[in-house]
Amino acid sequence: MKHLFLTTSVLATCLASATQAGVIEERKAKFKENVAILRAIQTQIGKGDFEAIAAGGRNIADWAIKMPDFFPEGSESAGALDAIWIDFDDFQSKAVANKEAALQLEQAARTKDAGQIMAAVQKLSGTCKSCHRSFKSN
Numbered sequence: 001m002k003h004l005f006l007t008t009s010v011l012a013t014c015l016a017s018a019t020q021a022g023v024i025e026e027r028k029a030k031f032k033e034n035v036a037i038l039r040a041i042q043t044q045i046g047k048g049d050f051e052a053i054a055a056g057g058r059n060i061a062d063w064a065i066k067m068p069d070f071f072p073e074g075s076e077s078a079g080a081l082d083a084i085w086i087d088f089d090d091f092q093s094k095a096v097a098n099k100e101a102a103l104q105l106e107q108a109a110r111t112k113d114a115g116q117i118m119a120a121v122q123k124l125s126g127t128c129k130s131c132h133r134s135f136k137s138n
């Protein structure tokens, strides 16, 4: 009976870490998508594809809203510093700043003005870096 209990709890632990591995892979994929969105903007300005820029801003904002849910307790990784779970409020507020800057990019895209768009991109990148400085290793 004791043996059966042990087997069950080992299995439960394995399942829990498999779930954490999933959440880590998913968040990394979303962050990579952010980079691709930002990189595409210069070309999109050239083509006058302001709809795509607005959609990109919206996409980054949507991810920023969900981001804290992708950092549950116990989802430590090589890239995520423990500071995230020591000061989760600060982590969340940096995600909110990221969301707001992404929504400003969406607004800037609607002006179809390259200068305003690039200024919004600059500001948005600042909010990525600000979080990375405190909460991402390397």
Ligand code: HEC
Pocket (backbone or CB within 6 Å): 024, 027, 028, 029, 031, 032, 034, 035, 038, 060, 067, 077, 078, 079, 080, 081, 091, 092, 094, 095, 098, 124, 125, 127, 128, 129, 131, 132, 135, 136, 137
């Ligand atoms: C609120 C905090 C926060 C914000 C805002 C944020 N990041 Fe990150 N980012 C992280 C953390 C933490 C990791 C490490 C995740 C891991 O490795 O588990 C990360 C990882 C990454 C990675 C590496 C992904 C990989 O494959 O290892 C890239 C690229 C990245 N972020 C880009 C961005 C960009 C671009 C933005 C802004 C549009 C952004 N991030 C906004 C916290 C943030």
